[in-house]
Amino acid sequence: MDHDATSRPVPAAVPVAVVGAGTMGAGIAQVAATAGHHVVLVDAVPGAAGAALERLRAVLRRQVDKGRMTDAEATAVVARIEPAGSVDGLPEVGLVVEAVPEDLTLKQGLLAGVAAGQPPTTLLATNTSSLDITAIAAAVPAPERVLGLHFFNPPPLMRLVEVVHGAATAEAPLARATALMRAWGKTPVRCTSTPGFIVNRVARPFYGEAQRVVQEGIADPATVDWILREKCGFRMGPFELTDLIGQDVNYAVGASVWEQTGHDPRYAPTEFQRALVASGRLGRKSGEGVFSYAAEPAAARPDPDLVLAERLGSGPVEADPLARTVAMLVNEAVDLVHRGEASAADVDTAMRLGVNYPRGPVEWGRQIGFDVVAEQLAALDRAHPGGRYRPSPALTDGSLT
Ligand SMILES: NC(=O)c1ccc[n+]([C@@H]2O[C@H](COP(=O)([O-])OP(=O)(O)OC[C@H]3O[C@@H](n4cnc5c(N)ncnc54)[C@H](O)[C@@H]3O)[C@@H](O)[C@H]2O)c1
Structure with missing residues (x-):
C-alpha cells in the first residue's frame, strides 16, 4: 500500500x-x-x-x-x-x-x-x-x-x-x-x-453494581439512583438511565460483552435485569421498567431513603453503592489501559464525552488512590468470591501513577 x-x-x-x-x-x-x-x-x-x-x-x-x-x-x-x-x-x-x-x-x-x-x-x-x-x-x-x-x-x-x-x-x-x-x-x-470498545466496556459496572446492590437487599433503586446522582455527580442514576435506554437494549450490550469475553464474571448479567426483560418491563418505552411511567407526566417515582443513603456512605465498601461502583469503574478503566487497548487519556475522554461521567475513571482512581481501590476490591472479592471483583494488576504495579 x-x-x-x-x-x-x-x-x-x-x-x-x-x-x-x-x-x-x-x-x-x-x-x-x-x-x-x-x-x-x-x-x-x-x-x-x-x-x-x-x-x-x-x-x-x-x-x-x-x-x-x-x-x-x-x-x-x-x-x-x-x-x-x-x-x-x-x-x-x-x-x-x-x-x-x-x-x-x-x-x-x-x-x-x-x-x-x-x-x-x-x-x-x-x-x-x-x-x-x-x-x-x-x-x-x-x-x-x-x-x-x-x-x-x-x-x-x-x-x-x-x-x-x-x-x-x-x-x-x-x-x-x-x-x-x-x-x-x-x-x-x-x-x-476489544468487546464493547471503550465506552460500552468501561460503563458495564455502572449498571451491574447497582443491580447487585438491589439484588443483595442493600438499598432500593430510587436510593441507589439518588446516591449516584447527588453524591457522585452522574447526570442520571443507573436505574433511571437503563429505563431510558431500554432494559432490553442495555441487557443485550452487557450480554454481548459477557459472551465475547468468554463469560468473564465481571460482565455476568444479573437476575434482576434478566427478570425485567423477561417480563416486558423494558423502561419508558413500555410504560414500566424499574420505575413506572404509566402516570406521566406525574410519574410516580418512589422517594429515595436519605437516612439509608447517609448510613451506607459511612459503612463498609460491600454495602456502599457509590464506593462499589466507582471502584469497579476504575478497575475496568485501568485494566483496559493495562491490556494496551486504549490510552488512559483516551479512556477518560471517552467516558466524559460518551456517557457524561463527572470524571474520567483513571483520573478518579488516581485521586482516590489506586491502592485504596485495590483494597476495596479485595474486600468485595472476599465478600463475593468468583472473579468479578479481581483487581487489575495496574492498580498495584505502579504503571499508572
Ligand atoms: N442507534 C444507536 O444508538 C447506535 C449508536 C452507535 C452505533 N450504532 C450502530 O449503527 C448501526 C446502524 O444502527 P441504526 O440505529 O442507525 O439502525 P437503523 O435500523 O436505524 O438503520 C439501518 C438502516 O440500514 C438500512 N439497510 C439495511 N440493509 C441495508 C443494505 N444492505 N444496504 C443499505 N442499507 C441497508 C435500513 O433500511 C435502515 O434504514 C448498527 O451497526 C448499530 O449497532 C447504533
Whole structure:
C-alpha cells in the first residue's frame, strides 16, 4: 500500500459514502455534509435515503428559524447529500461509513462489495457498536484500510467518536481517519477492537453494581439512583438511565460483552435485569421498567431513603453503592489501559464525552488512590468470591501513577 497516500488527511472536497440511512447513517451524513463533503447516502429500502434527506431538511429549517444557521448554510448542507438506492455505481470516494443493522454477515458482504469498486486508498469504516472489526475486515480485500468509526447517538450532537482498529488495520488509515474526525469537529479516541470498545466496556459496572446492590437487599433503586446522582455527580442514576435506554437494549450490550469475553464474571448479567426483560418491563418505552411511567407526566417515582443513603456512605465498601461502583469503574478503566487497548487519556475522554461521567475513571482512581481501590476490591472479592471483583494488576504495579 502507498503509505504516503493513506497518511494524507481526506480533503473536504473528497466525496464520502454513508450506507444505511437510519438513525445513525442519516446523522453521520449530516456531519460529513456540514464539514463540506459531497455525501452519497445509500439505503436499500426504496425511498429511505430520500426520506432521511427530507427529515434533515426539516431539522435544518428549524435551526434556521432559531437563528442557529443561515438559510444559505442549511440549503448548502442538504444540497451536498445525494440519496441513492444501492451501492452499485457508487463513485470513487475517500471514505465509506456503513451504518446498516448490526449483523456480521451483512456488514462483511456490504464492505466487500463496496471495496471491489473503490481504489485501495479508500477508507472503509463500520459504525458497529459490538461486532469485531477484525472479523468484519477478514472478508474485505485490503483489510488494512478497514476500521471502526463508532459515532454516538445523535451523531451531530455527540462529540465523541471511537476510532477502532482490528488486527489487520494499518496505522496510516487510522491516522487519516483520526485527523478527519477532528476536521469534522469531533473528538476521536483510539482503541483496539476489544468487546464493547471503550465506552460500552468501561460503563458495564455502572449498571451491574447497582443491580447487585438491589439484588443483595442493600438499598432500593430510587436510593441507589439518588446516591449516584447527588453524591457522585452522574447526570442520571443507573436505574433511571437503563429505563431510558431500554432494559432490553442495555441487557443485550452487557450480554454481548459477557459472551465475547468468554463469560468473564465481571460482565455476568444479573437476575434482576434478566427478570425485567423477561417480563416486558423494558423502561419508558413500555410504560414500566424499574420505575413506572404509566402516570406521566406525574410519574410516580418512589422517594429515595436519605437516612439509608447517609448510613451506607459511612459503612463498609460491600454495602456502599457509590464506593462499589466507582471502584469497579476504575478497575475496568485501568485494566483496559493495562491490556494496551486504549490510552488512559483516551479512556477518560471517552467516558466524559460518551456517557457524561463527572470524571474520567483513571483520573478518579488516581485521586482516590489506586491502592485504596485495590483494597476495596479485595474486600468485595472476599465478600463475593468468583472473579468479578479481581483487581487489575495496574492498580498495584505502579504503571499508572
Ligand atoms: N442507534 C444507536 O444508538 C447506535 C449508536 C452507535 C452505533 N450504532 C450502530 O449503527 C448501526 C446502524 O444502527 P441504526 O440505529 O442507525 O439502525 P437503523 O435500523 O436505524 O438503520 C439501518 C438502516 O440500514 C438500512 N439497510 C439495511 N440493509 C441495508 C443494505 N444492505 N444496504 C443499505 N442499507 C441497508 C435500513 O433500511 C435502515 O434504514 C448498527 O451497526 C448499530 O449497532 C447504533
